[in-house]
Amino acid sequence: MKKKSTILKDITNxxxxxxxxxxxxxxxxxxxxxxxxxLYPEQRPNLPERYRGLPVLPVDPETxxxxxxxxxxxxxxxxxxxxxxxxxxxxxxxxxxxIFEIDISRCMWCGxxxxxxxxxxxxxxRDFEFACRTREQMIYTLEDxxxxxxxxxxxxxS
Numbered sequence: 001m002k003k004k005s006t007i008l009k010d011i012t013n014x015x016x017x018x019x020x021x022x023x024x025x026x027x028x029x030x031x032x033x034x035x036x037x038x039l040y041p042e043q044r045p046n047l048p049e050r051y052r053g054l055p056v057l058p059v060d061p062e063t064x065x066x067x068x069x070x071x072x073x074x075x076x077x078x079x080x081x082x083x084x085x086x087x088x089x090x091x092x093x094x095x096x097x098x099i100f101e102i103d104i105s106r107c108m109w110c111g112x113x114x115x116x117x118x119x120x121x122x123x124x125x126r127d128f129e130f131a132c133r134t135r136e137q138m139i140y141t142l143e144d145x146x147x148x149x150x151x152x153x154x155x156x157x158s
Contacts, residue, residue: 047126052109055083055102056125056149057142066146067121070097074113074122080106083113100142105135125149 038045055074057066070087088098114122125148132138140148 047128051126051128052111052124053127054104054107054109054125054130054140054148055111055113055122055145056127057100057121057145058123058149058152059146061151061154065096066100066142066149067119067152068097068100069095069119069121070100071095071118073116073118077112077116079110079112080108082106097142100145101139102145103139104130105138123149 057068059065060067068085070085072085072087075081075083075085082103084099084101085097086099088094088096109124111124114120114124127148130138
């Protein structure tokens, strides 16, 4: 059985800690404090300007395809080795990838793949909603990356 002094300390502690907790709630729950809750599905969050999302391949509006030449520099630079690039060898004058896949389940969004790209065709996208049910759905192909990338902005005439 507990000593009397321990029981009295527990009872006193209960009567002191409950008002302390309520005081913290009262101080932080005020109509004068700004609301910080984001209403996510209804209102999209404002992402920072330098936000790095999924690496995507925007489409060149002049040619209708990606500017990727299939050099594989992005695949070699990726620290997680999640990028697969195979060159299409059907036409030796036209360099384009036959296979370009990114497994985003292991991507750490570092951006090294975009920095090393010689044609600047691989850019970090602005999407952040990538919920999937299986790991196979997290492997994005060339067509998926082009669809997510949109189009390159037209180059200004100088």
